[in-house]
Amino acid sequence: MEGMLCFFIISYQEGHDMSGKVFIFPKESNYAHVSLITQLEKPLQNFTVCLRAYTDLSRTYSLFSYSTQTKSNEMVIFKTKIGEYNFIIGGDNIFFKVYEPFPAPVHICASWESSSGIAEFWVNGKPLVRKGLRQGYSLGARPKIVVGQEQDSYGGKFDKCQSFVGEIGDLYMWDSVLSQEDIQLVYEGIYIKPNVLDWQALNYKMQGYVVTKPHTWS
């Protein structure tokens, strides 16, 4: 029984300091992923997610997948193609366009505020044109959060064609909308203590072919 579990669960880490490190998803698959574990017991009215990614994929891929028992696409950050991001809240979509070099490491932050519905998207510290959706909605609690794959069910049903191949690091999530000043600081690598997901005290489960290594970007 234990042997079986060990076969499927490669690594479980609690409060692990990932600073200076990345998850490498070295190979396309419909399985390799990291589950990020958080104690989120109440619905979320406001949030910000930031992360760095480095990939040379030009197809669609998922950067961040947040599902609940009732909605697999409760919140998703997708890259649809070079120069375009898709941000999903409560199953609804908006798109953000950006001029960007390819391939290059990128720092992104996405935030959303329930009361206005306004979504902000920042690429390398620069704000993209703001859009709005799902005003008055709240993200469901007790999510399953996955990087490396996109969930089409609560914690599973992955699609190889939406998988991430490349490197992900510096992932943080707050239950508030960060100010422009704070986004700049986070982009510069300054630590702003998050209360949902903290790269410097990360609870995660790595499954399939995923490797942690020091990052090579600066």
Ligand SMILES: *[C@@H]1O[C@H](CO)[C@@H](O)[C@H](O)[C@H]1NC(C)=O
């Ligand atoms: C969410 O943001 C709004 C507007 O900024 C604020 O009024 C509200 O208190 C926030 N909600 C929570 C739970 O922090």
